Amino acid sequence: MKKIKIMVLTDSTGNPRSFPIEEAVSLDESHPYLLREEYPDAIFWQLSYGNMEAQNIINSAAGYLNDWNPDIIIVQLGIIDCRTEAFTEFQKLIIAKFLGPFFRFLGKHTYNPRLIKYRKISRVSKVKFKKIITKFNIIFNNSKFFWLEVSVHPDYESARPGTYSRVKDYNKIIADVFGDGLVKIQSKLLDNHGFNNDNLHLNKVGHKVIADELKFLIDKHIRANYEKK
């Protein structure tokens, strides 16, 4: 059988996590590594970076690996782009750079839910997000995409008011661009209590849920495309 090439791009939600201790996820319990165990003959390339917008991760992959032609691309990006913020990244930089009571006051309230609810800034607009993922789709037009639905626990609203509804809009954009490449996982994560107590990152169960879902889809893709009829 063909040796399949799999690219995995994630933000922190695809990484192991050492905190909170009672919900720690080790590297070999993270879904990208659970998948590596399932496909020991496949070639994996993974780029996972916390607090990173989709554009940064995608541009790295496109810049270095545009001629690699992966068979499968697994993506878990989008929450950083769409979640609500109190300040833009530039404003955060200014606040962090300058001294004085006013900037200290603002710095303390960077993650104040009431201020976030009032300001509701997103790092990446819907128009720009669509542009970025459309480019990604065109560059890797021979690859099969599995883009994991942007998912958060509904209680994430208490930390980032307005995020839950915005997530739906960004998932719709992903579905518009990748069609059945959008992998629905939100309800499975909720049913299996897969979020950790920050309501964003995944616990061991959440990683396993995703690995199982991806394995099902990858096996189906391999059967349909690479195995001898």
Add this chain to the structure above:
Amino acid sequence: MNLEKNHGDVDYRIKSIIARILKTNITDINDTSSPRSTPGWVGLNHRAIISSLEEEFNIQFDLADAEIFVNYKIIKATVLSYIEE
């Protein structure tokens, strides 16, 4: 999403610009053409290609996008994503 209908026309327009600036034949430009593989595709010419594409398609590239214009395939994908808006 159907971008296929745009590809032919956009492909020709981008290749025409690159070929004109690099003083080469349009048929010499393909997906793997890059500043490393194509004579003359350096410095000011690279900048001229970016400016001409912005003018031709009435778009303005983000710096982050222009930074990864490492070959023709990426340039074309980027232009298509901008004009799809």
